Amino acid sequence: MRNQPVNIQYPSSPLTEESSTQNGGDTPVTGGGGGPSNIHPLPEKLNSPHHKGGWVRGHQKDGGSYDKLMPKYITAGAFARARAAEVSTMLKAVRKVTSSCQLFASLPNHMRRRAMSHNTKRYPRRLRDMANRLREKSLQACSKKKEQTKRQSRKARRRHGNLLLEFNRRQRKNVWLETHIWHAKRFHMVKKWGYCLGDRPTYKCYRPCYRAMSNHCLLQDLSYYCCIELQGEEDKLLASLSQMTSKEAGPTFAAALCISGRRQGSVVLYRAGHYPSQPLGPVTFLWRPRVHGSTHRQLWIWAHPTIKQDLLPELQSVCQCCEAVVPPVVPLVTPAEVIPTPEPERRPENTPEAMQIHRTKRKRNCKDASGPPAKKILGDGKRSPSTPVTWRSNSTGIVINDLTMEIVRYRLIGPQSHSVLAETLEAATDCDPSTLWWPEHCKDESKMNLHRQQVDIFNILKDIYSSGELPSGTVLGLTVDDPRLTLPTKRVKALPCVKQLHMSLMLMLVIQAHAMCLCCVFLSEVDEEKRRELMLRGVPELCCQSFLWERSIRDNVTDNKISEQELNRMRSEVLVPGSRLSPTPLQGRVPILLVHQPGKQVGHEMNSWGAGWDLLLPKGWGMAFWVPLVYRGVRIGGLNMSLKHSQNKASPHFPHDYPDCPAGIRFQEEQEAELLDKFKRRPPAKRTNYIKHGCLAPFRCPWQQLAEEWELITREGREERKRDSQTQTKTGADTVTEVEMTSHPDITVTKPPSRFAVLRNRKSLRLLSGWCRPTTSKGQRPCRVGEVPPLDSSAATSFLTEHGMSLVWVRLSLLSKEDLRLLSNKSDCSSPQEPPHKNHFNSRLKCRKKGSKKLATTSSSDKTEGSGSDLPSASEPNLTSVEDAKSSSETPTDLIFGLWPDPLPSITSHCSRVTLGWVTQGDFSLSAGCGEALGFISVAGLISTLLNQPMEHRGTLLLRNPTSLSYRFAKINIEV
Amino acid sequence: MTEPRNPGMSSVPQTAPVHTDSTSQAVEMDPVEYTLRKRLPRKLPKRRNDVYVNMKTDFRAQLARCQKLLEGGGHREICVHGLGLAINRAINIALQLQASSQGALQLAANTSTVELVDDLEPEDPDEAGEPMTRTRNNSAIHIKVFYPDPQ
Structure with missing residues (x-):
């Protein structure tokens, strides 16, 4: 109508x-x-x-x-x-x-x-x-609708029980972390990977967070990381796990230091037996130290939630653990939340009926109950009780446990993170025998000995000035008191406690004449010796043991946690208000694990930036540790900050920088859909015309096509080289050398079946890194001369036959003005420009608006091919900083103004400069003080570029934003 | 082994016999099988009037910072610290400060030895190798730049 x-x-x-x-x-x-x-x-x-x-x-x-x-x-x-x-x-x-x-x-x-x-x-x-x-x-x-949705009054809704019901209902779809409510009040929350996670704070704190990471401490809740526990004989575990790793890509599960349990290791996992291809993703792992020389070992694998769905079946097949243990049969291994137990403090099932019953019951007998029942969902509330979490193998005897959300993991980043920990945590004190786990342990002299040693080491930690001084990956087990007891009344900034030795140095510098300072030096000699030992050797194996590894103790601690309310009641009964509770409550002993996180390890600048500690806690204790940590003046970061952290650390971030992993592919698709959606929301006249900018795929990176095209180019180049001698003509001015390029009209037709892979072979990476680094940087690399063979065509050919279809992860830093001056030997240097491209689709879009004809998709590719082939393409590739992804629903005929329709023409030769790869993350780097970008480059493209560049300018590339036409010079860094 | 020129002023206790054996080990090792990672030198607590000189920051900027501290910052004295390669620059900064003050500033230099830690990560394929740490020493200079007391 x-x-x-x-x-x-x-x-x-x-x-x-x-x-x-x-x-x-x-x-x-x-x-x-x-x-x-x-x-x-x-x-x-x-x-x-x-x-x-x-x-x-x-x-x-x-x-x-x-x-x-x-x-x-x-x-x-x-x-x-x-x-x-x-x-x-x-x-x-x-x-x-x-x-x-x-x-x-x-x-x-x-x-x-x-x-x-x-x-x-x-x-x-x-x-x-x-x-x-x-x-x-x-x-x-209207009136009918109003009647239907009559809400409870606000007062009723805010009542504790009703509020919990509401919270539990809201957690059904996306799991909440224990710090969710704290975060939700302060952060922009996003629903990702089945969790509700804080993305970034609502207040402005980008720079303060960076400063916290480089000077003090930044805290993050990483409890969403999934922990998978493997138990079994050591050799069997190693044998089955070795199928998923390769020694070429760095130390594996079997590395001597890691297997002793003294260090945390990290490794990239692959599908069993598929090493260079089909990676799953990076994980970190932690072995439990050996107990009395027995060969039965326990291993925790910490993985990102997006890996878990691929990793768990793979682990099961590798360990031949197909037999799921149904939770009720083995109550020991079921998480506490799925079995309603008679204990009053066990969390009941979160059905509304159960809640209601519980509430009324509490009202009736609130006096005799030891505390209000904990009704909160602890652990993974989304999982149904019947879902198996344990798999056992009859042949190998390996048991796989899914410990998702069983262990809380906090990450403290920054040089002062250990002083924050030292101030927050206090080693557990002895107490009278009782039925709880800690009093039981107090009776055992050997356990107390161990505890005393651990406390000693923990006390030495206070003497250390920066977290980066410790050996990376150090593990320390500890039992601590409830940190809520020592909560300061005001938020204070934890600073390193300057001990005598350091003071003495300062004193000596200031008051030179006073010789008396020397005695302090000798006094602290013993401490100093211990500190040296810790710095050089790390924590001894014995002290890496923690009771957090034991499920029974974990559950005991979780169940017996004193509630906040009870604690406040006890506080109010203290004689002097505000003083500490004198006998520490028996329940307040928590086993924890401290795991050192290495900072920046690669490269020569900003070494060990972003080092810190991970704090592992039993579930349920999240908020009890979170608030005391926050009261020590740390900054809190979200997902956004962890991305920045890894970017500054020059380490790939999962899943952004793993385009060959299934999770990485999924991420790229999501990102493309999101970016495309955002793009389409703008009015057409205000959109960037990516076609004119020569940017073929602004929202995704067609890695596969890139790798294939470069494979083809190298193959043709090789044949050509055979035919005649090398035709390299060096243009005079800068690094621009011309390369013989032929047009490839049939590029989309001939598709090699192999998939691209990211190069992770350490040896090859080291070789490549040596090749693309022309200037020696002050003798920083030992025995470099003997190590790296010179780059020539034969070496390149042999390298390419091995890694032809590979991409390599690189860091690009934009050149400063002085570098540019050195590069061009001129005072004023203008960077090259991309000539604007023609939009051939414009007319077609108009035609379609008139509604006359359907589009022919074939004409697009040959047109651009023609224009691309007669351009003399220089050796300097362009790297469009692309933040990518793709929507599969789009039909190839669906034209969006400013975007290329789907069958893309040749990527490498589309612009005036040859495309080598794309940037996945790029920003101004606060740590480097210049623009920095992380991205992937085709190995074949990189080598052919390097071969054509003069020695002194090797590793200089061009970089271009998708929204601009001007190129910028950038320096390539491959760091192993 | 660099002995500090003034043993009474040395800050780091000399525990040379402990780590000489580790360095001798390090000499013997096969260079191919280990990756060398240097840890940062130990940081010391820093007051407002401490200036740690490095080789990355522009010289003039560091000099200006020292001048600001002495003139605008209201400090009677500052300490300029330099380690290894930066010793030259630290001395240079101190002398420049003195020269620009027309003799009002005085210098008092101290040297010390700083122990540095290197990590050696094994690269061997059978992964039996223990990662090693070795210590080596580097010289450092601490220059106090101050206005002498009027009396």
Whole structure:
């Protein structure tokens, strides 16, 4: 009804007239059998009352062509019946007014009035009745709806039990971390990977967070990382796990230091036996130290939640653990939240009924209960009780446990993170025997000995000035008191406690003459010796043991946690308000694990930037440790900051920088959909025209196509080289050398079946890194001269046969002004420009708007091929900083203004400079003080570029934003 | 082994016999099988009037910073520290400060030895190798730049 002409009249007079004209002049296309198929003939009729020739549909101008289809005769009866039916539908369509909106819309513009539906008297009188009726109807509907959704009062909603019910309902879809409510008040939350995670704080703190990372401490909740526990004989575990790793890519699970349990290791996992291809993703792992020389070992693998769905089946197949242990059968290994137990402090099932019962019960006997029952969901609330979490193998005896959300993991980043820890945590004190786990342990002298050693080491930590001084990956087990007991009244900034030795140095510098300072030096000699030992050797193996590894103790600690309310009650009973609780409550002993996180390890600048500690806690204790940590003056970061952290650390971030992993591919798709959506939300006139900028795929990186094209180029280049001698002509000015490039019209046709892979072979990476580094940086690399063979065509060929389809992860830093001056030997150096491309799709878009023809997709590729091939392409590639992804729903014919339609032409030769790869993350780096970008480059492309560059300018590339035409010089760094 | 010129002023206790054996080990090792990673030198607590000189920051900027501390910052004295390669620059900065003050500033230099730690990560394929740490010493200079007391 919307497309009705404005001059239509509703009373039935025109209809009758209409029907008469129909009967007279019209001839149906299909004789009488057509029936009342066409619902909207009326407007068209009125639009074109002079169409005598035929029954014209749509807006076609040349309606005369229907003449051929005219029937020879008409059966009067059938014809009249069909007309009658059509007339009746028309009448119905005209009379029926579905809502007031349509009533309003039926009026011509000049008769519409403001607030017509509110005051029906503003309607013309003939419509007033209908408007009144509609208004009544809508009012009724409104009141009915109101009754349905009557909410509880705010007071009732905020009541503790109801609030918990509401929270539990909201956690059903996306799991909440234990610090969720704290975060939700302060962060922009995103729903990712099945969790609700804080993305970035609502307040402005980008730079403060960076400063915290480089000077003090930044805290993150990483509890969403999944922990998978493997138990079994050491050699069997190693044998099965070694299928998923390769020693070429760095130390594996079997590395001597890691397997002793003294260090945390990290490794990239692959599908079993597929090493260079099909990676799953990076994981970190931690072995439990050996207990009395037994070969039964325990291993924790910490993985990102997006890896877990691929990793778990793979682990099961590798360990032959196909037998799922149903949770009720083995209650020991089931997480606590799935079995309702008689203990009062166990969390009951989170069904509303259970909640209700519990609430009433609590009201009745709130006096005799030891504390209010913990109803909060601890652990993975999304998992159904029947889902197996344990798999056992009969042949190998390996047991796999899924410990997702069982262990809380906090990450402290920054040089002062250990002093924050040292101030927050206090080693557990002895206590009287009782049934709880810690008093039991107090009786055992050997365990207490161990505890004392661990405490000693923990105390030495306070003497260390920066977290980066420790050996990377050090593990320290510890048992601490409840940190809520020592909560400061105000937020304070934890600073390193300057011990005598350091003071003595300072003193000596200031008061030179005083020789008495020397005695302090000798006093602290013993401490100093211990500190040296810790710095050089790390924590001894014995002290890496922690009771956190034991499930029973974990559960015991979780169940017996004193609630906040109980603690406050105890505090209020203290004689001097604000003083510490004198006998520490028995329940307040928590086993923890401290794991050192290495900082920046590669490269020569900003070494060990971003080092810190991970704090591992039993579940349920999250907030009890979180608030005390926050009170020590740390900054809190979200997902966004962890991305920046790894970017500054020059380490690949998962899943952004793993395009060959399934999780990375998924991430790219999501990102493309998101970016495309954002792009489409802009008005077309305000969108960036990526076609004109020569940016083929602004929202995704077609890595596969890139690798294939470079593979082809190198193959052709090799053949050509065989035919004639090398035709390299060096242009005089800068590093621009011309390369013989042939056009590849059949690039999309010949597809090698192999998939691209990211190069992770340490040896090859080291070789490549040596090749693309022309200037020696002050002798930083030992024995470099002997190590790296010179880059020549034979070495390149042998390298490429091995890694032809590989991409390599690189760091690019933009050159500063001085570097540029050195590069060009001129005072003023302008970076090259990309000539604007022509948008061949513009005309086609226009054509389509007219609605005339379908698009032919074939013509696009050959056009650009032609223009690309006759351009002399320089050796300097362009790297468009692309932040990528792709929507699969798009049909190839679906044109969006400013974007290339789907079958992309040749990527490498599309721009005036050859494309080597794309940047995945790029920003101004606060740590380097210049623009830095992380991205991937085709190995074949890189080597052919390096071969054509003069020695002193090797490793200089060009970089271009997708939204700009000017290139910038960048230096390539491959760091191993 | 660099002995500090003034043993009474040395800050780091000399525990040479402990780590000489580790350095001799390091000499014997096969260079191909280990990756060398240097740890940062130990940081010391820093007051407002301490200036740690490095080779990355522009010389003039570091000099200006020292001048600001002495003139605008209201400090009677500052300490300029330099380690290894930066010793030259630290001396240079101190002398420049003195020269620009027309003799009002005085210098008092101390040297010390700083122990540095290197990590050696094994690269061997059978992964039996223990990562080693070795210590080596580097010289450092601490220059006090101060206005002498009027009396």
